Amino acid sequence: MKKNELIESLKKIVKPYIQDEVAFENLNEDTDFINDLKINSANLVDVILDVEDEFDIEIDNEAMEKMLSVKAAMAIIETKLSEK
Amino acid sequence: MIGNDVVDLDIAKSQSNWKRNGFLDKVFTKKEQLIINNTADSFTTVWLLWSMKESAYKIYSRQHNSRFFAPKKFECDLNDIQNIVCVNGMTYYTSSTISKENIHTLATLNKDESITSGFFKLKNGTYDIQHNTTYENLKLAVANQFKVPVIKVKIEKNNNGIPFVKYKKGNLSLSASIKQGAVERTSISISHHGLYGAYAFVN
Numbered sequence A: 001m002k003k004n005e006l007i008e009s010l011k012k013i014v015k016p017y018i019q020d021e022v023a024f025e026n027l028n029e030d031t032d033f034i035n036d037l038k039i040n041s042a043n044l045v046d047v048i049l050d051v052e053d054e055f056d057i058e059i060d061n062e063a064m065e066k067m068l069s070v071k072a073a074m075a076i077i078e079t080k081l082s083e084k
Numbered sequence B: 001m002i003g004n005d006v007v008d009l010d011i012a013k014s015q016s017n018w019k020r021n022g023f024l025d026k027v028f029t030k031k032e033q034l035i036i037n038n039t040a041d042s043f044t045t046v047w048l049l050w051s052m053k054e055s056a057y058k059i060y061s062r063q064h065n066s067r068f069f070a071p072k073k074f075e076c077d078l079n080d081i082q083n084i085v086c087v088n089g090m091t092y093y094t095s096s097t098i099s100k101e102n103i104h105t106l107a108t109l110n111k112d113e114s115i116t117s118g119f120f121k122l123k124n125g126t127y128d129i130q131h132n133t134t135y136e137n138l139k140l141a142v143a144n145q146f147k148v149p150v151i152k153v154k155i156e157k158n159n160n161g162i163p164f165v166k167y168k169k170g171n172l173s174l175s176a177s178i179k180q181g182a183v184e185r186t187s188i189s190i191s192h193h194g195l196y197g198a199y200a201f202v203n
Helices: A003-017 A021-025 A041-055 A070-082 B009-015 B023-027 B030-037 B042-064 B127-146
Strands: B002-008 B075-077 B083-087 B090-098 B102-108 B115-121 B153-157 B163-168 B183-193 B196-202
Touching: A003 A021, A003 A041, A003 A070, A041 A070, A041 B009, A041 B023, B002 B009, B002 B042, B002 B115, B002 B196, B009 B042, B023 B030, B023 B042, B030 B042, B030 B075, B042 B075, B042 B083, B042 B090, B042 B102, B042 B183, B102 B115, B102 B196, B115 B127, B127 B153, B127 B163, B127 B183, B127 B196
Parallel strands: B002 B183
Antiparallel strands: B002 B102, B075 B083, B083 B090, B090 B102, B115 B196, B153 B163, B163 B183, B183 B196
C-alpha cells in the first residue's frame, strides 16, 4: 500500500474522534493523535480497534504502546501487513 | 507528584462503547474484567478503573518523561481502605469521587502528599472552552496558593506534551527568601472531558 493511501485510510478512521479540525485538515506523518488532533484517550482505544478491523491485523500490546502518532500507526500497520 | 482524570459519564456513554468487541481486552487485565463483570454497575466500574489508570499514567509519564499507551499495564486494585494502581513495580494511591454524572480521580505518589485540586462544571463541552476554562482556573488557584499575581503564572508544556506551571516571584512576593524575578516550577495535572474539568498541583 502506498504511503498516501495509508494516510487517507487513517484519516477516515480518526475522523469521528478528532477535536481539532485544523490539525485534521493538515494531517500528516508528524501529526500526534492526542496533542494535535485532541483525540481523547478513551477514543484512542477505538482508533486502535478500527485500525485492526480496517486492515484485518492484530495490534498487540507492545505495538499499541507506540500508537500515538500517524507515523507510528503507519509503521505498525506496514509491519503487521508484511507479517500476514 | 500528582495525576488527575475526569470522566463525563454522559459522554462516556455516547462517545465510547465499552461493550465493543475487543475494548475490554485492550484496556483491562483479566482480574479487572472479572471485577467489571461481577458488579451491578459495570458501566461505572469500567470508567472508574479507566480514570484510575489514566491518573496513575500521568504521574508515571512525568516521572519517566515518556509517553505511551498501555492502559493494561496499569493494574488497579479496588478495596475499601485505599484504591491503588500498580505498574512496573511502582504503586500509586488513588481516590475517586463518583456521582451519577461524572468521576473525578486523583492519584499521588505518596499517601500524605499535600495537594490543591479543583473540579468544576464547564459552560459547554467544546474543546476550547474545556481547555481555556481549565487553564484559567488552574492559574487562579496557583496564584492564590503561592501568593503571586495571576498574570505571572504561565502554563507550559515540555517536548513530550507534559504540562507544568511556571510563576515568577515578583514585587508582590511575600516570601523574602526567594529573590525577585526567580522562576518557580511546580508539577501539575489537568483533565477535562465533556462538561467537566479539573486541575491538581502539589503545594
